[in-house]
Amino acid sequence: MIRSFTLAISATAILLVMTGSTAMAQSTTSDPQGNERPVIGLQHTGPIKVVYQVSEDKWKDGAGKAFLYLKNLRGFYDKQGISASDLDIRAVVHGDASSHVLTDEAWNRVKGVDTGNPNTKLLSELKKLGVSVELCDTRRKREGWSKSDINAGVLLTEAAYARIIDLQHQGYAYIKF
Known part of the structure; x- marks a missing residue:
């Protein structure tokens, strides 16, 4: 059988x-x-909470690659009809990418140039789109940068890894960039 x-x-x-x-x-x-x-299209249309870990010094089209991708992500959600009130997109910056959030003056001093930070305009656009950019304050101190050396639209967070963990516990999807 x-x-x-x-x-x-x-x-x-x-x-x-x-x-x-x-x-x-x-x-x-x-x-x-x-x-x-x-x-496959979007199956979850909100609320959407995501945290990008930005730690690498990568560039595309003359700007920080992670910031361009953040802008593109925000634009994608706009095209899908997802309202800004249903989006909470954050970027926690640390490591080799930390200089990407310097003011023009600090960028020139740190990099030995007179061009200003190529990310300044993009950081301003991200803020207007509601994307929150945060810099690890531990890294800022280690580099010897004053708080005024950091772009005014960038928030300071005590420690990048602890912040990312905290946001994940609050339900943020994690993306390493």
């Missing part, structure tokens, strides 16, 4: 695999480029 049951289960499994393979082959044949593949 057990052997008959096992054979029946095996035969059913083989039949399912063969049927699935045939269906897959048919769908591939009818759409060889995969143009009819579904795209």
Whole structure:
């Protein structure tokens, strides 16, 4: 009896695999480029809480890459019809990315240039969009920067890792950048 049951289960499994393979082959044949593949859309439309950990000195298009991606994320949610009141996006900056939030004057002094911080405009835009940018105060002190060396729109947080953990306990989704 057990052997008959096992054979029946095996035969059913083989039949399912063969049927699935045939269906897959048919769908591939009818759409060889995969143009009819579904795209998963948003399933949760708010409230949305996310914290970016920004620690690497990465650049794209002349600005801090993480800040560009934050702006793009905010824009994506706008296009999906998600209101600003349903969004709480934060960036906790520390490590090698810390200089990205310096004022123009401090940037020039620290980097030995006279161009100003390439992120100044983007930081202002993020603030207007409701994105909160925070700098690890421990890092600021270690670098010897005064509080006035930090862009006025950037908040100071006591310790980056502790802040990220705290935000995660408050329900923020975590993204490492």
